[in-house]
Amino acid sequence: xxxxxxxxxxxxxxxxxxxxxxxxxxxxxxxxxxxxxxxxxxxxxxxxxxxxxxxxxxxxxxxxxxxxxxxxxxxxxxxxxxxxxxxxxxxxxxxxxxxxxxxxxxxxxxxxxxxxxxxxxxxxxxxxxxxxxxxxxxxxxxxxxxxxxxxxxxxxxxxxxxxxxxxxxxxxxxxxxxxxxxxxxxxxxxxxxxxxxxxxxxxxxxxxxxxxxxxxxxxxxxxxxxxxxxxxx
Numbered sequence: 001x002x003x004x005x006x007x008x009x010x011x012x013x014x015x016x017x018x019x020x021x022x023x024x025x026x027x028x029x030x031x032x033x034x035x036x037x038x039x040x041x042x043x044x045x046x047x048x049x050x051x052x053x054x055x056x057x058x059x060x061x062x063x064x065x066x067x068x069x070x071x072x073x074x075x076x077x078x079x080x081x082x083x084x085x086x087x088x089x090x091x092x093x094x095x096x097x098x099x100x101x102x103x104x105x106x107x108x109x110x111x112x113x114x115x116x117x118x119x120x121x122x123x124x125x126x127x128x129x130x131x132x133x134x135x136x137x138x139x140x141x142x143x144x145x146x147x148x149x150x151x152x153x154x155x156x157x158x159x160x161x162x163x164x165x166x167x168x169x170x171x172x173x174x175x176x177x178x179x180x181x182x183x184x185x186x187x188x189x190x191x192x193x194x195x196x197x198x199x200x201x202x203x204x205x206x207x208x209x210x211x212x213x214x215x216x217x218x219x220x221x222x223x224x225x226x227x228x229x230x231x232x233x
Contacts, residue, residue: 001029001030001031001129001130001132001151001152002028002029002030002031002032002056002213003027003028003029003151003152003154003196003213003214004027004028004030004052004213005025005026005027005196005213005214005215006025006026006027006028006048006049006052007023007024007025007200007215008020008022008023008024008025008026008043008044008045009021009022009023009044011048011052012026012044012045012048012049012052013044013045013048014045014048016044016045018080019044019045022044022071022199023199023200023201024041024043024044024071024072024198024199025041025196025197025198025199025200026039026040026041026042026043026044026049027039027040027041027156027196028040028049028052028053028056029064029129029134029151029152030053030056030058031058031129031130031131031132032056032057032058033130034130034131035057035058035059036058036059036061036129036130037053037056037058037059037060037061038060038061038062038063038064038129038134039053039060039062039063039064039088040063040064040065040066040149040156041064041065041066041072041073041158041198042063042074042084042085042088043070043071043072043073043074043082043083043084044071044082044083044084045083046074046083046084046087046088046091047087047091050088050091050092060088060092060096061096062096062097062098062099062127062129063085063088063096063097063098063099064099064127064134064149064156065085065098065099065100065104065108066146066147066148066149066156066157066158066159066160066198067100067101067104067142067143067145067146067147067158067159068100068104068105068107068108068111068143068145069143069159069171070082070084070111072084072158072159072198073085073100073108073111074086074087074112075111075112085098085112085115086112086114086115089115089118094115094118096118097118097120098115098118098119098120099120099121099122099127100119100120100121100122100145101121101122101136101138101144101145101146101147102121102122102145103140103143103144103145104143104144104145104146105119105121105145107173122136122147123136129151132151132152133151134149134150134151135149135150135151136148136149136150137149137150137155137185137186137189138182139157139158139160139161139182139185139186140175140178140179140181140182141160141166141167141169141174141175141176141178141179141180141181141182141183142158142159142160142166142167142168142169142171142174142179143159143171143173143174144173144175144178146158146159146160146167146182148160148161148186150189150193153192153193153194154193154194154195154196154214155186155189155190155193155194155195155196155220156196156197156198157186157195157196157197157198158197158198159197159198159199160179160182160183160186161183161186161195161197161223161227162197162198162199162201162202162203162227163195163197163200163201163202163203163204163216163218163223163226163227164201164202164226164227164228165201165202165227165228165229166179166183166227166229167179180233183229183230183233184233186220186224187224187230187233189220190220191219191220191221191222191224192219192220192221193219193220194214194217194218194219194220195218195219195220195222195223196214203216203218204216204217204218
């Protein structure tokens with residue numbers, strides 16, 4: 001499986017003045033031998049992300065959302081209309097299932113009522129991309145349905161965990177106690193997993209993507225060791 005990070009304002013959405021300030025990261029998971037790809041949190045520049053899929057000779061078969069906020073899924077936030085899953089479906093003829101935790105699905109359905117038939121609650125069992133496992137870790141706190149995904153030696157943490165700090169819990173649906181529980185769960189996860197967060201906050205060694213497909217080199221274990229939010233856990 002190929003894993004590729006795409007930073008809004010750098011690899012995609014280069015012409016969007018707001019994207020660099022938000023620092024979002026979308027991810028491409030691809031199995032070129034099967035001509036299949038998935039996108040994690042596709043927002044800000046859907047045509048640019050779809051071109052990355054096409055460049056690998058793949059077709060987009062699924063969208064994974066780490067949570068339902070507009071800077072990850074598309075929609076209106078902070079006075080900005082952000083392209084997202086509705087643009088994916090418009091480009092591909094309403095053919096791509098969007099996987100999100102059931103606890104975050106109602107808000108997403110209200111934001112995108114025309115897409116409700118395509119919104120799928122994440123199953124309890126792992127997903128499979130061309131025979132390779134994609135595990136789902138439930139990590140509520142930032143939102144009730146926040147999740148992390150684990151695939152190809154990488155953990156995609158959305159807004160649960162950044163290189164420095166964790167996601168906000170003061171927004172609607174946020175819960176500090178549940179965030180602490182989620183951070184404790186991540187502390188027990190494989191420390192050798194490469195960190196793939198939903199924003200670039202605090203990431204070291206930003207550079208062109210290396211062999212891992214990530215333009216940084218940071219494991220979950222290193223993140224925990226340097227992140228003050230784990231000090232008392």
